[in-house]
Amino acid sequence: MTTALRDIENVKKASRFQVDGYLIKPVDKRRLIEEIRELDLMREAV
Secondary structure, three states, rough: OEEOOHHHHHHHHHHHHOOOOOOOOOHHHHHHHHHHOOOOOOOEEE
């Protein structure tokens, strides 16, 4: 999930909906790649 909302209530709400990841806009490219790898959606380059 990406959002412009960073307050704790919105983070908790997302957790209740069982989101796999929570990124706050503007999205940091390194953090996005880290989240994608943690979800096993991208493999390391060979």
